[in-house]
Amino acid sequence: xxxxxxxxxxxxxxxxxxxxxxxxxxxxxxxxxxxxxxxxxxxxxxxxxxxxxxxxxxxxxxxxxxxxxxxxxxxxxxxxxxxxxxxxxxxxxxxxxxxxxxxxxxxxxxxxxxxxxxxxxxxxxxxxxxxxxxxxxxxxxxxxxxxxxxxxxxxxxxxxxxxxxxxxxxxxxxxxxxxxxxxxxxxxxxxxxxxxxxxxxxxxxxxxxx
Amino acid sequence: xxxxxxxxxxxxxxxxxxxxxxxxxxxxxxxxxxxxxxxxxxxxxxxxxxxxxxxxxxxxxxxxxxxxxxxxxxxxxxxxxxxxxxxxxxxxxxxxxxxxxxxxxxxxxxxxxxxxxxxxxxxxxxxxxxxxxxxxxxxxxxxxxxxxxxxxxxxxxxxxxxxxxxxxxxxxxxxxxxxxxxxxxxxxxxxxxxxxxxxxxxxxxxxxxxxxxxxxxxxxxxxxxxxxxxxxxxxxxxxxxxxxxxxxxxxxxxx
Numbered sequence: 165x166x167x168x169x170x171x172x173x174x175x176x177x178x179x180x181x182x183x184x185x186x187x188x189x190x191x192x193x194x195x196x197x198x199x200x201x202x203x204x205x206x207x208x209x210x211x212x213x214x215x216x217x218x219x220x221x222x223x224x225x226x227x228x229x230x231x232x233x234x235x236x237x238x239x240x241x242x243x244x245x246x247x248x249x250x251x252x253x254x255x256x257x258x259x260x261x262x263x264x265x266x267x268x269x270x271x272x273x274x275x276x277x278x279x280x281x282x283x284x285x286x287x288x289x290x291x292x293x294x295x296x297x298x299x300x301x302x303x304x305x306x307x308x309x310x311x312x313x314x315x316x317x318x319x320x321x322x323x324x325x326x327x328x329x330x331x332x333x334x335x336x337x338x339x340x341x342x343x344x345x346x347x348x349x350x351x352x353x354x355x356x357x358x359x360x361x362x363x364x365x366x367x368x369x370x371x372x373x374x
Numbered sequence: 375x376x377x378x379x380x381x382x383x384x385x386x387x388x389x390x391x392x393x394x395x396x397x398x399x400x401x402x403x404x405x406x407x408x409x410x411x412x413x414x415x416x417x418x419x420x421x422x423x424x425x426x427x428x429x430x431x432x433x434x435x436x437x438x439x440x441x442x443x444x445x446x447x448x449x450x451x452x453x454x455x456x457x458x459x460x461x462x463x464x465x466x467x468x469x470x471x472x473x474x475x476x477x478x479x480x481x482x483x484x485x486x487x488x489x490x491x492x493x494x495x496x497x498x499x500x501x502x503x504x505x506x507x508x509x510x511x512x513x514x515x516x517x518x519x520x521x522x523x524x525x526x527x528x529x530x531x532x533x534x535x536x537x538x539x540x541x542x543x544x545x546x547x548x549x550x551x552x553x554x555x556x557x558x559x560x561x562x563x564x565x566x567x568x569x570x571x572x573x574x575x576x577x578x579x580x581x582x583x584x585x586x587x588x589x590x591x592x593x594x595x596x597x598x599x600x601x602x603x604x605x606x607x608x609x610x611x612x613x614x615x616x617x618x619x620x621x622x623x624x625x626x627x628x629x
Binding site (some may be wrong): 274279295301 | 466472
């Protein structure tokens with residue numbers, strides 16, 4: 165039996181796990197966007213927070229993913245359910261590219277443009293929302309893209325703590341020493357990563373063409 | 375001099391210095407105890423080479439920079455007491471790199487200050503058309519983006535944008551510096567025409583003596599953060615002041 169036959173035969177389970185996987189990635193990325201982009205903006209306004217914030221996000225990235233899942237296990241409410249735990253861990257990993265790209269994108273806006281706006285009497289808020297963020301959007305979306313693709317891959321590990329997703333097949337296949345089962349998890353995950361990469365890449369290109 | 379609003383200078387520098395912190399404890403003085411007055415309706419040209427303090431002087435006026443010492447008054451009120459947003463909205467600002475917003479159409483660029491001043495949309499639109507005509511541009515470019523314009527057109531849009539909310543004061547930082555000679559001459563002529571009609575109080579930064587002589591009602595010559603002299607173009611041409619003489623020498627062949 166090859167992998168395609170296996171997937172066809174178990175198509176309800178494949179779809180279920182794919183959907184679970186998608187849910188983990190989508191919620192965690194959304195959470196990371198909601199935290200990371202404001203943090204990135206914050207450190208352009210308060211340069212003294214730059215080092216601690218980026219440093220903190222950097223340190224999180226260096227923690228091995230399995231260990232991070234383990235660290236979060238004793239946390240109240242979050243540790244109670246595997247999917248909450250997985251979402252939080254994935255969101256933490258996604259923070260760095262989001263903070264860094266938001267910061268770099270805003271810093272990268274032509275100084276002459278920002279100064280012209282300020283000189284004309286735009287408030288800091290108006291500058292941020294009408295000038296800096298729109299002009300930085302391409303770079304910020306590039307950060308979302310990196311974060312999403314990393315997340316799709318990393319979410320397979322969430323199965324190790326029972327959070328579901330396509331990692332279920334990968335771990336099951338490993339235990340059964342069955343490549344078909346491993347591939348039944350890996351192929352949809354890779355397709356999902358590719359799809360996210362291409363679609364966010366397209367969005368990024370559209371937004372940075374100006 | 376009396377203190378009536380007509381004769382009072384629009385902009386007054388009183389012993390204004392601007393310093394930045396260098397390495398360690400050292401400070402670098404970019405502007406040294408400047409005393410200068412700009413009268414209503416005149417075009418004061420700040421002439422000097424790079425690093426002479428002309429742009430610093432300009433940015434102090436709209437409070438992009440804060441004086442380290444001394445007092446700078448705009449319309450008789452110290453800049454540090456102004457609500458900085460209100461101050462800047464009554465001062466048009468044109469810079470060399472133009473600083474047009476690349477993601478805004480020409481119309482939105484020009485209408486920027488009226489928009490943030492909450493003018494109604496139809497009034498902004500009418501004003502944009504009026505300004506395009508004033509700076510000699512076709513109404514049809516209103517929907518274009520800055521990257522679709524030539525350098526001269528961009529600079530005209532920059533001037534139109536600065537004039538949008540009809541500010542009494544205009545600051546221009548080498549506005550024609552990046553243009554080719556012919557376009558520059560064209561824009562200089564148009565500026566003179568415009569200024570004859572509008573009578574704004576203009577502070578104009580340039581390193582080009584010919585431009586200074588052509589556009590200025592008075593020329594303030596600056597060097598290494600200090601004001602050397604303030605003279606009318608004719609006085610400048612007759613001047614024996616060594617630095618003024620050096621400028622005339624440098625430009626002799628092209629005058």
